[in-house]
Amino acid sequence: MRLSGFAPVVAGQPHSLILGSMPGVASLEVQQYYGHTRNAFWPIVSELLGFDVGLPYEQRLQALTDYGYALWDVLGHCQRPGSLDADIRDAEANDFTGLLADYPSIKRVFFNGGAAARLWQKQVVPTLTIALETTQLPSTSPAYAAMKLGEKQQRWRQILF
Helix, strand or coil: CEEECCCCECCCCCCEEEEECCCCHHHHHHCCCCCCCCCCHHHHHHHHHCCCCCCCHHHHHHHHHHCCEEEEECEEEEECCCCCHHHCEEEEECCHHHHHHHCCCCCEEEEECHHHHHHHHHHHHHHCCCCCEEEEECCCCCCCCCCCHHHHHHHHHHHCC
């Protein structure tokens, strides 16, 4: 089945872009970034930035953009049964040339996991005409259980200035 991701969450003059690979089944079902109840993204980011993880989804997105972060996925479309990044086929990247032209204030890119970083390198880097600071962070997915939440959160501190 061909999957389509979400529009970017971006406003104002963001300094950083946080990228996943492609929304998983649970996120697609609820139409929310990191919508799986066991995904650690929102608990980690809300703790680091100082907003309530229990806020309604739209308010969490607003808090993220208020702090200067944009949110998107490397891929806009792909084939994938289930949610595992290893099963992604026929991947098509989002339009980063357009996004970065519209938001030239973005200077840093953070990858939520290794798959997002690899897909960026393969699908996006060859099309870029600007240099960006990039950092791979541990995946917040419940499928990545090799690292405990506290360690993930410590590594995610890199998003802060």
